Each structure stands twice: as C-alpha cells, then as structure tokens.
Amino acid sequence: MTDNDKPTDDGSPKQPPPYQPPEPPEPPEAVGARRGSVSYQEPGKTAPRAPSLADQRAREVARRREREAAEAEYLEAERKRKKRKRILIGTGVTVGVVAVVAVMYAAATPDPVTATCTDSNGVVVEENLCDEDYARSHGGYHSGGFIFIGGSSYRYNYGGTGRPGQKVTGGTYVAPSGNTPVRTASGKSVSRGGLGVGGSGGGKSGGS
Numbered sequence: 001m002t003d004n005d006k007p008t009d010d011g012s013p014k015q016p017p018p019y020q021p022p023e024p025p026e027p028p029e030a031v032g033a034r035r036g037s038v039s040y041q042e043p044g045k046t047a048p049r050a051p052s053l054a055d056q057r058a059r060e061v062a063r064r065r066e067r068e069a070a071e072a073e074y075l076e077a078e079r080k081r082k083k084r085k086r087i088l089i090g091t092g093v094t095v096g097v098v099a100v101v102a103v104m105y106a107a108a109t110p111d112p113v114t115a116t117c118t119d120s121n122g123v124v125v126e127e128n129l130c131d132e133d134y135a136r137s138h139g140g141y142h143s144g145g146f147i148f149i150g151g152s153s154y155r156y157n158y159g160g161t162g163r164p165g166q167k168v169t170g171g172t173y174v175a176p177s178g179n180t181p182v183r184t185a186s187g188k189s190v191s192r193g194g195l196g197v198g199g200s201g202g203g204k205s206g207g208s
Helices: 028-034 053-108 132-137
Strands: 113-119 141-143 146-149 152-158 182-184
Touching: 132 141, 132 146
Parallel strands: 113 182
Antiparallel strands: 113 152, 141 146, 146 152
C-alpha cells in the first residue's frame, strides 16, 4: 500500500496531488548565453563609450587649431583692407594735389592774346608786315613799336579782330603785361620788347 492509498485520519481515502505539467526545456541560445557566449545589443541601443584622455586632448588640439586658423584669416583680411584703404587715400591725395596744381597753373597762366597787324589807319594788313625780319629784308626797320617799310608804318593791335582790308575792331595798341602769351592768327609768338620770338609758325614778329 502506498502513501496515497492510506486512509486519512477520518477514514476517507487520501486524494492525489493536483497535476502539474513538466517544464519545457530551455532553448539552446539561452543555454549558450548563460554559459558565457557573446551577446549582441540591438542597433541604436549601444551605450556611448566615454572619451579617453587622449581623445579629449586630440579634440582640444583640433579646436585650438581651428581658432588659430580663423584668427589668422581675420588678421589677413584686415591687413588687406587697411592696405586698400591707404592706397585709395593716397590716390585721392594725389588727385587732389594734381587738381590744385592745375587750378593754380590755370589761374597763373592767362589766356593768350591775338596780335593783329594794322597800318597807321587801323586797317588790318598781312601779318608779315609787322615782322621785323621781313621789314629788314625789304629795306625797312623797327622803331618805337612800329615797323617802317617804304614810307608806311605798321604795328600790332592786341585783342582786336578783323580781316585784311577791314578796320580792326576792338583791342588795344598797348601790349599786355605779365605772363600773357601773345600770338598772331597763324600762331607766331610775339614778344613785348620789340623783338619777335619764333612760334609754331617758325617765324618771329616784332611788337610794341
């Protein structure tokens, strides 16, 4: 007789224990993992590794080099900007000085005056009749601001206008003073001391 067949204290037959199914065997991968096999974590769930001291130093060196490169680039840009500014200022000063000199020169150099040869009646004649060399070559001479040729006298009118055969209009018979240039209509320079000075026409004329 087994323990299960023995009656209880009250004389009733003893009930068997409830049925319990057997536990399923563990899968091989669980057994391998429990025995020390390598396990893999899912992608994206790997915990970041703390940077080592060497990594930290390398990053600090890289950041310092980036700062130095940026500073060097900024300083070079500033140097070029200042150089361009100095060039522009120097150019402006040069242009300003040239302009001032040009204005002063223009103010100090009066406009040229045209000398027109006339006879004793103020009639315009050919300009070679007021030329001292021409007068000498034709037996004439220069005296007192006049050119004498064959009994006729000629002299320059300064600033007047007119054509040969016409009476001169305007102007004066007093030679301009100072540095005022005097030229005939053909471009010959006329001196104000009685002696002619060769001009662009290649000749020379006397004057008063």
